[in-house]
Amino acid sequence: MKNTRAASRADGNRLSPAFYPFLAMISCFSMVQLVHNTFLSTYTLAATGSTQNVQIFNILLAACQPVAMVAAVAMVRRVSALRAQQLGLLLIVLINVYLFVAVDRAAEHIFAVSVVQSTANGFYFTTYACQFVSYTANENRDRASGLANLVTNVLSLLFSLGSSVLFGVYPGGAGYRILFLVAFAVSVAALALSFRLEPLRGEESGRTMYYLYAHRVFWRNRWACASLLVSTLDGMRAGVMAFFLNVLLYSMVDSEALVGVNTLITTLCSIVAFAIYARAVGVHRRYRSAQWSIFAMLLATLGLMAWMDPVSIMAYSAINAFMLPFYSTPLLNVYWTVLEKLPELEKCRAETHAAREVYYGLGRVAGVVLTMLLPATGVGAAMALLCLMGAQYLGLYLSRGVMRDLDQIPL
Template identity: 25%
Template sequence: MPKNNQKLKKTQRLSTHAKNVLINHAIFQFGGSLSVIFVNLYLWRLTNDLWVNGMYNLVALLAQAVTTFGIGKMSKRKGRTTIYRYGIFMTALFYLLLVIVQEAMVHYFLLFALLRGIAQGLYWVAYFTIVHEVSSNENRHRYLGLNQMIMSTANLVAPALAGIVIGLFDSLIGYVLVFGMAFVMFIFATIGSFRIKKESIQHRTYYMKYLSSIIKKKQGFGKALFGWLIIGFPQGIFMYVPAILIYSIFNSEEIVGILNAAFLAVTILASYVISRVAKTENTRQYLWIAAIGLIVSSIFITIEIAVWSVVIFMVTKNVFKPLQGNAYAAYYFQWLDHIPLRSAFRTESVVLRETLINCGRGLGIVVFMIFSNEINTQTVGFVILAVMMIQLLLPFLVNHNKMMEG
């Protein structure tokens, strides 16, 4: 077999800078995975009220969307690396305050939601801009696949560990210990962010005012933007409902953590396969397969909310979600090489992506809150099925020919 078939091409390899970004993101993700599902479960244990969980996540997402849209100009002038560090530090502050107030969080949950949303807005705008800078069209599927693998590995190990820690205590003190562990991880991530090379800022001008002109010239880009709203719809619901579903069946945080780890092992395997074989030109086929797979996954929980249906739903969903996410992200990043302003519009394109996906997540939560006040088959399963069916719109928004025109 020829040597160049045995190894990745030089253009597909990741730079040292890209590897440093991946490593620090893994630390950040591990801290988040330790705690994010258990923050929602903590609120559920304190209130037993889906409305409180819904409002917490909705306010956090709206705050994130507003922060994302508002921070773009500052990111362009101060640099993405600086905003990236602010985001990690504020996330650490969120968990420090949570450790301090503990069960009193229920009285301030909207303020905590605001802080979390602002911190997430800062982090993700900077991170996704950096991702485009450290990868290219030749290795972007590989970077995103490895990124998904690292995130999924953190998501696999951390919740299982957190579930075991929480399960050691009869009271809610286990949650506080987990939040303390998350705080430590985010402090490490803050320190690690100083290893990431600070970019030279060549384009300080903020070009968002030219968006309408860009869309008029490249209508396909406008459709690509709308796709993020569609992708966000189910993600908002999945921020908190699956953990509550599992807890409502087993009544055990340890099982929530272990099952979450098992489900994410499926995501790791799927992400690995995607990183090795996916091609940007096949994006539309991948999106059709993913949409159909996500719809099939949700059919099971319309039958009944039970161990078998929830397990099949989560496993199937975790096979097709990374296929959809990675394929669409690679397609969207490719657009940045074909729109007017090109790399000068990079920060703005990430701001738009994050704003729209969070608006979609928020809309998904609003729909869920309107139609589902409790965990039961009559509402939960059918609301999720309806949201999954919206994913069928996504392949129609992909058009590589439009990208190459003009």
């Protein structure tokens, strides 16, 4: 479907007006994701008593998304990118309806919930990649990332505070039911906001899919190929950190309220960190700051290995939340820049993101499998975290080389 108008693009350091409705929509979506990432894993653990079920849930969450993205790309081609995203948001709404209505027995179908949620994420994020490139430019992408994360973290702070109070007053099933009702309302808001977004700049038209073509470009272009490995390494970390620390904490204290407090603390740390990152870290400082942040995380992981209890897990979670923007943003930006600067990918951005998600998803699955292979002890958990953080150094090294070369290519 060919657009009659294109989304306006940011000029220099100034953010495009089209970015702000997008910011509102992704903020609502991020709040719903916070509920799912934080509490679906603890809900599964509480209902089944099995950490293995939690790990399988998260493997399905990572593995189904790349497959769903192929269908999402077909919808992008035949209908529009925004409609594909709206379908994903609609599925999220339906998931929350089911969780609210069937909270007492939803654990019986929790793997099906994981598959549907992963499918919804596939439709949502296929369009998201195109939107982020369309509504930002390389010169202000750090600023846009920092602002988006700052806003979503402020909202997440309020949500985390509310969830800790909620489970303190209504523990167990009643608290989960209210939480899923709130998630339903916020997901409806995200769906409504998606109808206010501008059409994407240069949205692809026609029925031809370029999915295999995108894979060939990735493997034949050394910069694109390096970005795949960076995405895989980043996915290993993301797949574990999305649930692992909260589940580890919950297994020790058996309290959703304390998990909510932990999320509140980590959100506060994220707000401060992203505010600092948006103001102080630009193109020329991003890699030095990333090196120091990964080094700090390695030291913190060694400390966790030596002494693991609920307090140390919460402290580690706070340190990780503070360091996250400094070491993760450079790894993500290398993909955005490859997508923006390689002309052979201009005609197939949706397919490109779907192809990249295969490798990112493989990384997420590999990260969770790593936690399953290591001993189910405190030392085993710390060893898994140490391996994942060490892998970020390799990702940073690769991304720095790619960005140095790509910066020489004019837009």
